[in-house]
Amino acid sequence: MKALILNIGDELLIGQVVNTNASYIAKQLNLLGIEVKEIRVVNDEQSSILNALEEGQKYNLVIITGGLGPTKDDITKHTLAEFMDDTLIEDKMVLSDIEQLLASRGRAMNELNKQQALVLSQCKVIRNFLGTAPGMLMKKNQTVYISLPGVPFEMKPMLNEALKIVVSELSLPAILHKTYFVFGLPESELALKLEDWENRLTKDGIKLAYLPNRNLIRLRMSVYQSEEGTLKKVQTYAEELKNILGKHFVGEDLFEQSDENPLARVVVNVLKEKKLSIALAESCTGGSIAAAITKIAGASDVFKGGVVSYSNEIKQRVLGVQENTLKNYGAVSKECVEEMVRGVKNLMQVDIALSVSGIAGPTGGTANKPVGTVWMSLMINDSIETKLFQFGEQYSREYIIESAVFNGLAWVLKRILNF
Amino acid sequence: MKALILNIGDELLIGQVVNTNASYIAKQLNLLGIEVKEIRVVNDEQSSILNALEEGQKYNLVIITGGLGPTKDDITKHTLAEFMDDTLIEDKMVLSDIEQLLASRGRAMNELNKQQALVLSQCKVIRNFLGTAPGMLMKKNQTVYISLPGVPFEMKPMLNEALKIVVSELSLPAILHKTYFVFGLPESELALKLEDWENRLTKDGIKLAYLPNRNLIRLRMSVYQSEEGTLKKVQTYAEELKNILGKHFVGEDLFEQSDENPLARVVVNVLKEKKLSIALAESCTGGSIAAAITKIAGASDVFKGGVVSYSNEIKQRVLGVQENTLKNYGAVSKECVEEMVRGVKNLMQVDIALSVSGIAGPTGGTANKPVGTVWMSLMINDSIETKLFQFGEQYSREYIIESAVFNGLAWVLKRILNF
Numbered sequence: 001m002k003a004l005i006l007n008i009g010d011e012l013l014i015g016q017v018v019n020t021n022a023s024y025i026a027k028q029l030n031l032l033g034i035e036v037k038e039i040r041v042v043n044d045e046q047s048s049i050l051n052a053l054e055e056g057q058k059y060n061l062v063i064i065t066g067g068l069g070p071t072k073d074d075i076t077k078h079t080l081a082e083f084m085d086d087t088l089i090e091d092k093m094v095l096s097d098i099e100q101l102l103a104s105r106g107r108a109m110n111e112l113n114k115q116q117a118l119v120l121s122q123c124k125v126i127r128n129f130l131g132t133a134p135g136m137l138m139k140k141n142q143t144v145y146i147s148l149p150g151v152p153f154e155m156k157p158m159l160n161e162a163l164k165i166v167v168s169e170l171s172l173p174a175i176l177h178k179t180y181f182v183f184g185l186p187e188s189e190l191a192l193k194l195e196d197w198e199n200r201l202t203k204d205g206i207k208l209a210y211l212p213n214r215n216l217i218r219l220r221m222s223v224y225q226s227e228e229g230t231l232k233k234v235q236t237y238a239e240e241l242k243n244i245l246g247k248h249f250v251g252e253d254l255f256e257q258s259d260e261n262p263l264a265r266v267v268v269n270v271l272k273e274k275k276l277s278i279a280l281a282e283s284c285t286g287g288s289i290a291a292a293i294t295k296i297a298g299a300s301d302v303f304k305g306g307v308v309s310y311s312n313e314i315k316q317r318v319l320g321v322q323e324n325t326l327k328n329y330g331a332v333s334k335e336c337v338e339e340m341v342r343g344v345k346n347l348m349q350v351d352i353a354l355s356v357s358g359i360a361g362p363t364g365g366t367a368n369k370p371v372g373t374v375w376m377s378l379m380i381n382d383s384i385e386t387k388l389f390q391f392g393e394q395y396s397r398e399y400i401i402e403s404a405v406f407n408g409l410a411w412v413l414k415r416i417l418n419f
Numbered sequence: 420m421k422a423l424i425l426n427i428g429d430e431l432l433i434g435q436v437v438n439t440n441a442s443y444i445a446k447q448l449n450l451l452g453i454e455v456k457e458i459r460v461v462n463d464e465q466s467s468i469l470n471a472l473e474e475g476q477k478y479n480l481v482i483i484t485g486g487l488g489p490t491k492d493d494i495t496k497h498t499l500a501e502f503m504d505d506t507l508i509e510d511k512m513v514l515s516d517i518e519q520l521l522a523s524r525g526r527a528m529n530e531l532n533k534q535q536a537l538v539l540s541q542c543k544v545i546r547n548f549l550g551t552a553p554g555m556l557m558k559k560n561q562t563v564y565i566s567l568p569g570v571p572f573e574m575k576p577m578l579n580e581a582l583k584i585v586v587s588e589l590s591l592p593a594i595l596h597k598t599y600f601v602f603g604l605p606e607s608e609l610a611l612k613l614e615d616w617e618n619r620l621t622k623d624g625i626k627l628a629y630l631p632n633r634n635l636i637r638l639r640m641s642v643y644q645s646e647e648g649t650l651k652k653v654q655t656y657a658e659e660l661k662n663i664l665g666k667h668f669v670g671e672d673l674f675e676q677s678d679e680n681p682l683a684r685v686v687v688n689v690l691k692e693k694k695l696s697i698a699l700a701e702s703c704t705g706g707s708i709a710a711a712i713t714k715i716a717g718a719s720d721v722f723k724g725g726v727v728s729y730s731n732e733i734k735q736r737v738l739g740v741q742e743n744t745l746k747n748y749g750a751v752s753k754e755c756v757e758e759m760v761r762g763v764k765n766l767m768q769v770d771i772a773l774s775v776s777g778i779a780g781p782t783g784g785t786a787n788k789p790v791g792t793v794w795m796s797l798m799i800n801d802s803i804e805t806k807l808f809q810f811g812e813q814y815s816r817e818y819i820i821e822s823a824v825f826n827g828l829a830w831v832l833k834r835i836l837n838f
Contacts, residue, residue, distance in 0.1 A: 011630045013455045014596075015446030016637070018439055022460070027434030036432045037467070039460035041441070048456070070607040071629045072617065105605075112607040132607070151631070153818055177433075186524075188489040188531040188551070198491065210490045211430045212570070218435070260817070280727070286713020287706030290727045294705020297781055297816055305733035307726055308699070308709045314724035314767060318737070348733060362716055397716055398679070399572055 001172055003029055004059045005039045006052050008066035008076055009150055012041045021065045021152055028159060032167060033174045033224075034061060049079045057143050061166065063159070066150030068133035070112035077136075080147055081120055084138055088118040094134045097127055126162045130154045137162055174225045178234055180241060181251040181266055182217045183410075184419055190217060193244055201237055214406055216250075216263050247417060263409045264292040270416055271302040271352075278412070279348035280306035281319055281340040283331065284358035284374060285404045292405055304348045309340065319343030332357050332369050334386050337377035345379050352416070353379045354408055358389070360400045365393055374404045378411055387411070420591055422448055423478045424458045425471050427485035427495055428569055431460045440484050440571055447578060451586060452593045452643075453480060468498045476562055480585065482578070485569030487552035489531035496555075499566055500539055503557055507537040513553045516546055545581050549573045556581055593644045597653055599660060600670040600685055601636045602829075603838055609636060612663055620656055633825055635669075635682050666836060682828045683711040689835055690721040690771075697831070698767035699725035700738055700759040702750065703777035703793060704823050711824055723767045728759065738762030751776050751788055753805050756796035764798050771835070772798045773827055777808070779819045784812055793823045797830055806830070 005025050011017040019041060026036045037059060042048040044067055056062035067076030081088050095117035099109055116132040119125055126135030126146070131154040136147045146162045148155045182190060187210060191198075198208055201221070211218035221237065223230055242249050251266050271278060280290050290306040293299050307318050312331055315321040320343040321336055329335040337355045345353035358374025365371035372391035377384060391403045413419075424444050430436040438460060445455045456478060461467040463486055475481035486495030500507050514536035521528055535551040538544055545554030545565070550573040555566045565581045567574045601609060606629060610617075620627055620640070630637040640656065642649055661668045670685050690697060699709050709725040712718050726737050731750055734740040739762040740755055748754040756774045764772035777793025784790035791810035796803060810822045832838075 010628050012442070013445055013458065014449045014639075014641075015442040015444070015455075016630055016639070018437060018442045019458075020437055023431070023434040023437045025434070026432055030433045036434075037462065039432065039438075039458075041458035043456065069629065069631070071610045072621075073628055107605065107608075110607055110611060112610055116607075153814075153822075156815075156818075157813065186526065188529055188535075189526075191490045191531055192529060202491075209429050209492055210488065211435055212488070220433075220435070282706075284713075285710075286718070286722075287701075287709030287725060287727065288713070290706030290729075291704075291710040294703075294707070294727070294729060295817065295820065299705070300729055303705075303729050305727045305729045305737070306706060307737075308706065308713070308724045310709075310713060310719055310722050310724045318724070318726075318766060347737060394576065395572075396575075398714065399575075401714065403572075 001034045001061065001170065002037045002059045003034050003061040003063065004056050005036055006056065006062055006064045007039070007041045007150070008044060008049060008064065009041070010043050010073070013043050021150065021155055024152065024156060025063050025065070025159060028163060029061075029063070030175065030177070032163060033172045044073045044075060046075060046079050046082075049076065050083055053080070053083045053145070056145065057141060059143060062143060062145045064145065064147045065155055068147065068149045070116055070132070076147060077118065077120075080136070080138070080145070084120055084122065084140055086120045086122050089121045090117050091119045091125055091134065093127070094119060094125060097129065097134070098132050101129070101132060124165065126158045128154055128158055130157070135162060137165060176223050176225050176230055176234060178221045178238060179253055180219045180238065180249065181262070182219060182245055182248050183250040183266065183413060183417075184215055185217070185245075185248045186215070187212050187217060194241075197237070197240055197244060204233065206234065206237065213262060215410065216266065218262060247419070250413070250417070260295045261292040261405070261409070263406060263413070265296050267409050267413050268293060268296045268299050268302055270413060272298070274416060276352055276416065277302055277304050277350040278352045278354070279304050279344050279350040281344035281353065281355040282306060282308050283310060283315070283340075283356060284360045285356050285401055285408070286310060288401055288405050289354070289356070289408055292409070304350050307344055307347070315340060319347070330369070332359055332373055332375055334375055334377075334388070337375040338384055338386055341377040341379045341384060351381065352412065354412060356404055356408055358400070358404060360397045361393070362397055372400050374400070376404070376408055376411065378415060380415060385415075420453045420480065420589065421456045421478045422453050422480040422482065423475050424455055425475065425481055425483045426458070426460045426569070427463060427468060427483065428460070429462050429492070432462050440569065440574060443571065443575065444482050444484070444578060447582060448480075448482070449594065449596070451582060452591045463492045463494055465494060465498050465501075468495065469502055472499070472502045472564070475564065476560060478562060481562060481564045483564065483566045484574055487566065487568045489535055489551070495566060496537065496539075499555070499557070499564070503539055503541065503559055505539045505541050508540045509536050510538045510544055510553065512546070513538060513544060516548065516553070517551050520548070520551060543584065545577045547573055547577055549576070554581060556584060595642050595644050595649055595653060597640045597657060597672055599638045599657065599668065599672075600681070601638060601664055601667050602669040602685065602832060602836075603634055604636070604664075604667045605634070606631050606636055613660075616656070616659055616663060623652065625653065625656065632681060634829065635685065637681060666838070669832070669836070679714045680711040680824070680828070682825060682832070684715050686828050686832050687712060687715045687718050687721055689832060691717070693835060695771055695835065696721055696723050696769040697771045697773070698723050698763050698769040700763035700772065700774040701725060701727050702729060702734070702759070702775060703779045704775050704820055704827070705729060707820055707824050708773070708775065708827055711828070723769050726763055726766070734759060738766070749788070751778055751792055751794055753794055753796075753807070756794040757803055757805055760796040760798045760803060770800065771831065773831060775823055775827055777819070777823060779816045780812070781816055791819050793819070795823070795827055795830065797834060799834060804834075
């Protein structure tokens with residue numbers, strides 16, 4: 001079964017919104033063994049939408065998001081009616097859902113809300129309990145079309161409802177995916193190490209994908225569960241893989257939420273295994289390392305807490321950094337991060353503490369400490385190690401923060417794995 | 420000038436990676452007045468790639484990312500050679516770039532690295548100083564094709580280099596975009612309020628888009644700068660808009676980084692205007708509110724710091740929450756968040772403090788306090804207000820954290836704007 005994901009919206013084409021809907025939908029379809037052959041993003045123009053809907057006839061399933069709002073630039077519903085050769089009618093249940101939703105927010109129905117209750121006469125309605133735009137499931141020739149709103153938190157539960165209908169009407173072959181995490185090996189070295197193993201794997205009908213994210217690489221085996229013993233075959237290959245990788249193998253098959261940091265997940269899992277606790281003192285990363293860790297379910301087993309010491313005052317008052325240290329060396333210095341890490345380790349009473357202070361930019365850089373300069377200090381039990389990172393002043397604030405988060409987490413992982 | 424963005428990679432089609440490249444590229448093209456007509460994501464199969472490259476002939480520019488790694492599933496370069504009817508040759512400069520990059524990381528060249536130096540014989544090379552895959556700029560008939568690696572931090576500087584070449588060879592009409600932030604008005608009410616204004620705007624050749632994100636809506640006016648006085652015309656409409664919106668107008672034309680939170684930007688700007696400082700005590704959001712605020716350049720003017728009190732111990736030791744409070748009411752309670760907010764306000768010496776404690780799930784919920792239960796307390800000067808949010812136990816950890824971040828920021832904004 002093959003699918004097209006069609007996202008409609010000018011906001012995606014001018015880059016104001018990141019298309020997280022596509023990855024979420026792709027993941028859900030994948031879990032059901034539905035192969036997403038293509039993702040297309042088109043603008044809010046009738047001809048673009050019609051053309052993409054027509055292209056959708058090549059597939060068994062088309063999931064459409066966006067263009068269902070009450071405003072003039074939202075034309076998906078009318079375009080779908082034209083494509084399906086259908087008309088729009090007011091749906092009483094949808095109208096009542098909208099009324100109730102508005103009432104729960106203390107609002108009355110207006111003309112535009114009322115138009116939201118119009119749906120294609122031949123569609124199956126997918127109810128929306130979190131917004132005013134209903135979803136619709138329709139069929140044209142052999143292709144099922146599902147139209148959903150573009151607001152992610154409305155779309156997600158509606159997609160699940162719609163896919164239940166799809167599943168109940170078809171019997172689909174399942175795909176088995178297994179993902180293995182490899183740390184500290186460049187992709188090209190890894191590929192050479194795996195060459196023989198990979199050749200045998202491919203001949204056995206198992207597809208292998210490399211999903212690199214800096215020096216953490218996810219290796220994903222995928223195979224149709226068409227025959228008995230598929231799982232066992234994959235497990236045998238996995239055992240071989242672990243032997244080849246040695247200490248570079250750092251985890252497997254961890255469930256991934258769409259916006260969680262895979263490295264943070266590995267760090268949390270390894271800390272949990274080793275029964276170690278961690279705390280953070282963050283300045284330039286401003287809570288981003290703590291946020292990455294706490295997005296992982298179960299982080300509370302290993303993460304005690306952190307201090308975001310964004311001002312010098314807080315570095316002094318909460319973490320005990322000396323005024324003289326700040327005066328003589330500045331907040332972005334070896335001396336400061338070492339006092340920060342001692343302060344937070346003492347405050348939080350943990351096995352491991354990491355401190356970060358740097359210049360994320362775009363302003364605040366100097367000749368000696370350009371934008372991108374980041375000091376970190378890592379304290380494990382009683383031993384302190386301190387490092388200077390230069391992420392490069394040509395980079396964005398976003399990239400520098402992201403790099404500091406990645407390098408901080410990678411450093412912790414290396415040390416607890418004794419790399 | 421019209422463009423297609425073509426992202427190649429199975430990882431995008433199974434949803435393991437969010438396509439941030441597409442939004443980044445779209446934003447850069449938009450700034451240059453190049454209209455992105457479509458974004459397509461296809462898999463690492465030759466026929467899919469060839470088909471999309473052929474479709475690209477409809478446009479002036481095709482930006483391709485992905486499939487340039489050294490592994491077997493990366494076939495973009497060979498496919499491009501076939502499409503362009505060209506051959507791959509080793510480029511000496513690229514080979515030397517790769518050697519230097521590897522040397523800087525203390526690594527020697529292997530066979531796979533060496534193959535990375537192969538480029539199309541007719542292409543213009545876009546050098547990669549941060550990875551081993553070179554970029555290429557080629558032309559077929561009237562269409563310029565640019566191939567870049569899929570790793571975002573490698574792709575970004577290379578895209579800028581490639582676009583300099585595109586710009587220098589063509590003269591493009593500029594598009595003027597102005598964005599206005601509207602807070603606290605539902606989209607349908609806003610649309611009714613703006614109906615007349617919007618009709619006149621459209622007749623004047625200005626396109627209007629609604630970009631909603633819960634109860635923050637960005638209104639974007641877009642117009643080709645074909646004639647003199649375009650900016651003035653837009654400014655006149657903007658003044659009218661501000662009058663219509665009154666206090667719901669909360670900002671304009673704020674530069675947006677791709678992963679910054681627009682509401683956090685508005686909060687930082689309004690705090691700055693009002694010369695107010697803020698601090699946070701976060702439990703279930705685990706630093707995500709601090710991270711959203713500190714991603715905004717200039718946040719240090721208003722944000723002093725935060726405590727991520729992920730364990731009860733830290734709530735007591737750092738924030739001064741009473742042991743009895745935790746024993747009698749638990750960490751997710753009115754009493755606890757009120758002690759947290761007093762504690763952090765006192766510790767950080769700020770005008771405004773916000774505390775958050777809740778159950779993000781997936782485990783930890785009870786009958787009385789299901790997953791999704793979040794208490795927040797907001798202290799402005801000496802007055803404390805406390806609220807219970809129930810985000811719904813049917814939601815993911817990710818959604819609950821995101822909802823808490825949004826609602827916390829929105830609450831701060833409402834209070835400082837006296838809504």
